[in-house]
Amino acid sequence: MTKSVILKKTELNHFIEALARSAAVVAPIAKGVKSFAFEEVRDGKTLSLKYIPTILPPKKYFMPQREKIQEFDRKAFRWTPVKENGFEKLVIFGVHTCDLSGIQFLNQVMGEDPKDVNYLARMEKITVIGLECNDYCDSYASCAVMKTHLPSGGYDLFFTELAGSFFVDVATPKGEAIVKGTGLFKDAGEVEKKEFENLRAKKEKIFRQEVKPANENLKGIFARSFRSEVWDDLDRRCVACGNCTNVCPTCYCFDIRDEMDLNLTTGARTRVWDSCQNEEFAKVAGGENFRGKRGARQRHRYMRKFNYPVDRFQRYSCTGCGRCSRTCMAKINLKETIDTLAEALS
């Protein structure tokens, strides 16, 4: 399928307008100092092509913070599964490679048996258009060591910004349909291909392993660090706010809650984002808390990125986006944690 086409930069506005005629389109928008968010756009004028990872990753479209999964009637004793109709068709434009990797991970988790029907229903309605990072967003990112600074699937179209145009990889029939339907693209010429290759070569020099250990050693480092003093240090620093997990593109833990309507007869069961950093998260009704300490909960968060998913899903679930470190009030920094753990073992 894969084929390369060109969109002139001056045509970006037309392109977004064309997309917005048949689907809801969301793209990164500036939200004040060093803050961006995916929000709906009608044209290409307001979106930000240069942005640091958005406050929330695109997972909010695949698995909203609150999602109704069921309606019930407590007099009729009836529970009816529902899909929320948030959008008919959605195009997410401008997804960085770290977030593409996050989407790929969630697709894998939710597609595993028993399949999450609500997630998969949303996934089918979403078209993903990636956008290459030509340079680092900031020093929190660790995408090179996580190998997510280059695209490896998870998109329908992938845009790379060149001097006067976007070099576009067409990866799926959905992407192909957009290219044909909008009529704004032309085949990539030799000049653009050369420019694209030069850009990738330049990236090789810019993106360097951001932590001391190499990618393939991370699993082993975490697997041998259950009893590390690093967790005691994080225990003292973490304030258990749960920001790190909320902004993580691969954190998907949730709570299930019942809410009654005002008539006290009908109501809805909703799935709400939850965080393993909350004190109550692993507590049972009898009062026992299996991760009562903040250090144990931080360890759990890290293990769920670098250790457990390797056995279960054959990959890391850290995308190197840096959001957890960027948002942490206690300045707990993922790159530092990795280096300190590695150092303690050496």
Added chain:
Amino acid sequence: MTQSLLDSPYVVKAGKILNTKEMTNLEKYFAIELPGQEDLAHDPGQFVMVSLPGVGEAPISVSSSPTKKGSFELVVRRAGSVTGAMHKLGAGDTVGIRGPFGRGFPTKMLEGFDLLFIGGGCGNIPLHSLITFVLDNRSRFGKINILLGCKTPETRLFVDELTQWEQRSDIFVDSTVDQAGPGWKGKVGLITSLIPGVKIDPKRTYAVIVGPPIMYKFVIQELLKREIPDSQIVVSLERHMKCGVGKCGHCQIAQYYCCQDGPVFTYNEIRNNYEAL
């Protein structure tokens, strides 16, 4: 590949409460029938998610044996909002049921072996499912030893059945309470105090332990002293399952999802797991 909503693991069935019985101050028994008397088709040790619309959902172990057809039984300790609301229900009322979920006791593996059941407190509830299953299929198993413990005489569960079991010559039953009360004539002491009194051939014995977290540590030590192999020590771990299908994360024990990979584990599976025991 559009998935039907009816394939959703969150689909709830209406379970009709056939009858109830107060077992202790905290525990209440429920017999429940699914629509069309559909069989729950559970393994001993599995759990269901019980829904009370508007209150929520809670994971509850099935206490009856799968050999019992047409309905199943739950014994529910009043501990939180869902179980509190459930205690107010009686015959004719309806609760929502999802499941069964999880990996139950390895009944096939236990066949042909001598069995040592050790139950503490509300751990006796899931254990009851296995013990009654084994007694219903008595000829498939070797010698049977049952050790039960609980806090006080008033908190003893399944007392009538226990009396019947004690009268059988083909099983050994012993029980204790942590603290005696007025008129109590039985043993007083921790569950571990019963273990030296059991005659076992460790190589041909499977020990199945279900109890509060603190119990495992001490009981397992005693069993290892008796030289029962790690792989023949079976436990069932309590965690707060919310989805039941290995997604929501609440019940996770290091790499395991207790709701899918457990709640039953053999000791060799969790021996080195820093979050299990």
